[in-house]
Amino acid sequence: MNACRRAMNTRYRPGRRIAALLTALPALLALQTHAGAQEVAVDDKLLRVCADPHNLPQSDDRGAGYENAIAAAMAKDLGRELSYTYFPQRMGFVRQTLRAKDTTTQRFKCDLIVGVPKGYELAATTRPYMHSTYALLYLKRGVLAGVGSADEVLALPPAQRAKLRFGYFAPSPAVDWLQRNGLFEQSIAHATLNGDPEESPGRIMERELSSGRIDVAVVWGPVAGYVARERGGDWATLPLKSPDPSIKFDYEIAMGVRFGEPQWKSTVDNWIAGNRERIDAILASYRIPLADDSGAVRAESK
Numbered sequence: 001m002n003a004c005r006r007a008m009n010t011r012y013r014p015g016r017r018i019a020a021l022l023t024a025l026p027a028l029l030a031l032q033t034h035a036g037a038q039e040v041a042v043d044d045k046l047l048r049v050c051a052d053p054h055n056l057p058q059s060d061d062r063g064a065g066y067e068n069a070i071a072a073a074m075a076k077d078l079g080r081e082l083s084y085t086y087f088p089q090r091m092g093f094v095r096q097t098l099r100a101k102d103t104t105t106q107r108f109k110c111d112l113i114v115g116v117p118k119g120y121e122l123a124a125t126t127r128p129y130m131h132s133t134y135a136l137l138y139l140k141r142g143v144l145a146g147v148g149s150a151d152e153v154l155a156l157p158p159a160q161r162a163k164l165r166f167g168y169f170a171p172s173p174a175v176d177w178l179q180r181n182g183l184f185e186q187s188i189a190h191a192t193l194n195g196d197p198e199e200s201p202g203r204i205m206e207r208e209l210s211s212g213r214i215d216v217a218v219v220w221g222p223v224a225g226y227v228a229r230e231r232g233g234d235w236a237t238l239p240l241k242s243p244d245p246s247i248k249f250d251y252e253i254a255m256g257v258r259f260g261e262p263q264w265k266s267t268v269d270n271w272i273a274g275n276r277e278r279i280d281a282i283l284a285s286y287r288i289p290l291a292d293d294s295g296a297v298r299a300e301s302k
Contacts, residue, residue: 042111042264046083047075050097050110053086054198057226057286058115061086066222066286067114070129070279074271085110088197094122098258111264113256123256124265129272129279131291133250134173136238137205137217137224144215150238153216154181162186167205167214174218176247177240188214202227209235225287239289239297250295 049071053061059068061084075082087096100109118128136153138144143160147153154161166187168174178184190204205217206227217224221239228235240249255272257265272279283290290301 052089116256118252128252130253135221135224221289229287
């Protein structure tokens with residue numbers, strides 16, 4: 001979803017406004033419960049996807065986004081027509097999409113969420129297809145023109161570092177990182193949700209950086225990579241990996257189906273397993289930083 005409004009551990013989930021994920025995948029969808037269900041027939045002629053209509057780089061209602069690209073590839077391979085049920089990825093998303101039934105047909109509105117955190121409690125999750133991490137998004141200007149890693153940002157002379165303004169979404173691992181490095185007092189918090197369902201973490205931080213209100217955004221890596229790709233020029237990203245195990249930046253993203261549908265889950269699992277390189281190519285085209293098992297960004301993603 002937000003696999004930024006969705007990605008994280010029990011405290012944080014990069015899912016949309018996760019970005020904050022997973023800017024953004026997140027605790028945004030809590031308070032929903034799941035009930036056991038008997039296997040129901042998933043439409044074998046349609047791949048019905050639950051998605052956010054305004055949440056790039058994950059998805060939009062025009063077919064853009066890496067989740068949409070992955071869904072399109074899956075639909076083609078399974079010989080199914082692709083269809084969508086759209087709803088903003090915030091509180092109630094699963095209830096209004098994956099678990100909701102059409103009042104006329106009494107069928108579930110959609111059968112697959114393409115991006116959820118591994119182990120997501122509101123759906124049965126597949127094997128992960130993406131492992132990414134938080135990152136710094138910034139413009140290569142002034143004192144940031146020559147930095148080549150997040151550690152080099154922290155190592156700037158105190159007088160220079162003190163002038164930088166950081167933006168972040170709360171809650172997210174960015175909070176701990178900023179506090180741990182003495183940067184919290186020079187940072188600006190942004191809510192993971194606001195009243196506009198068409199807003200997304202990427203658009204918010206792009207606007208904040210462009211206006212000069214902040215110098216560095218601490219966001220979910222897929223969001224950072226996508227904004228840098230779209231803007232080009234001086235826009236850049238630096239992946240985050242904390243030496244402190246209590247600050248977790250990297251999360252695995254899977255797909256979500258309803259509980260009680262093992263055959264459908266197996267179909268999706270098998271497709272993911274057989275299309276690793278293809279999925280990685282889609283993610284790379286969106287400049288997603290892909291992490292290894294240690295949480296460090298893989299060489300080909302740098």
